[in-house]
Amino acid sequence: MTILLPLLAFACISLLVAAGAMALSPGGAAVIERRLGEVTGRRMRPAGGGAGIGRAVDTLKRIGSAIPKSPSEMSKLQLRLVHAGFRRHDAVGIFLGIRVGLGLLCFLVLMTPLFGRSNIALALGIAGLGYVLPGVVLARLARQRQHRVRLSVPDALDLLVVSVEAGLGLDQALQRIADELSSVHRELSEDLRMINLEMRAGKARAEALHNLAARTGVDDLVSLVAVLVQTDKFGTSVGQALRVHSEVLRTKRRQRAEEAAAKTGVKMVFPLAICIFPTIWIVTLGPVAIKFVQVIGPLADR
Numbered sequence: 001m002t003i004l005l006p007l008l009a010f011a012c013i014s015l016l017v018a019a020g021a022m023a024l025s026p027g028g029a030a031v032i033e034r035r036l037g038e039v040t041g042r043r044m045r046p047a048g049g050g051a052g053i054g055r056a057v058d059t060l061k062r063i064g065s066a067i068p069k070s071p072s073e074m075s076k077l078q079l080r081l082v083h084a085g086f087r088r089h090d091a092v093g094i095f096l097g098i099r100v101g102l103g104l105l106c107f108l109v110l111m112t113p114l115f116g117r118s119n120i121a122l123a124l125g126i127a128g129l130g131y132v133l134p135g136v137v138l139a140r141l142a143r144q145r146q147h148r149v150r151l152s153v154p155d156a157l158d159l160l161v162v163s164v165e166a167g168l169g170l171d172q173a174l175q176r177i178a179d180e181l182s183s184v185h186r187e188l189s190e191d192l193r194m195i196n197l198e199m200r201a202g203k204a205r206a207e208a209l210h211n212l213a214a215r216t217g218v219d220d221l222v223s224l225v226a227v228l229v230q231t232d233k234f235g236t237s238v239g240q241a242l243r244v245h246s247e248v249l250r251t252k253r254r255q256r257a258e259e260a261a262a263k264t265g266v267k268m269v270f271p272l273a274i275c276i277f278p279t280i281w282i283v284t285l286g287p288v289a290i291k292f293v294q295v296i297g298p299l300a301d302r
Helices: 004-024 030-040 049-065 071-084 091-111 120-165 170-180 186-200 205-216 219-234 238-267 269-301
Strands: none
Touching: 071 091, 071 120, 071 205, 091 120, 120 170, 120 186, 120 219, 120 238, 170 186, 186 205, 205 219, 219 238, 238 269
């Protein structure tokens, strides 16, 4: 154990020195990102704080790229990042860098003398927790985004029905809905804009719609994409199919609300048992216990 601690300290210091060297080294993609920002019209990074953030991102990206990865795990992680709204091509590397960096940071903090005598078992346990924590946060972000998209689907479907029945084509209707929902349902608006960008780039409409379902992972959008693809394939009325599907989605939404209401009683059992019942017992039985002690106490002394 006495030999293991210096070796671990040397390895951690070496990793910190390497991370600092990578952070201070200039990123090769900075010029490319600046030129892409000029082409796409995005706002440029500020010279001060933005450069520091860019260096930190590059450092995390390099740390993540040095980690051995399996293709199956990377595909699942990439899909989870897309569901959470992170669509950069290097998002996987940055996320892995955050995982490793947080784990090393927790280990180094607990190995310092600030917390008294260093405990390597506790430090390794907290480091493992720091490694797992970003995955938990990512899964929560993905669920929250999917919930927001699921809530925005009925409004988008109503607008789609009105636009198609008013005479707009499906592509123009999707673009119009993306513009109308940009201030209310930003996530779905971005996904609908992505459909038009993919079709402008040369992808077929069916492929772009399937990509929408894969990006969001929401069951309502998956069923909507299936309806649109089948309608386009068989040449049936888009407006009628969308109106029928709108009624089906409203029925599903009502059933989800009824299911959530039915679960409320079961979910309230634990707060009642832990928080409310003890206070009720104290209020009702407390005066009785005090009176009992006052009456029985003198008799016991005799």
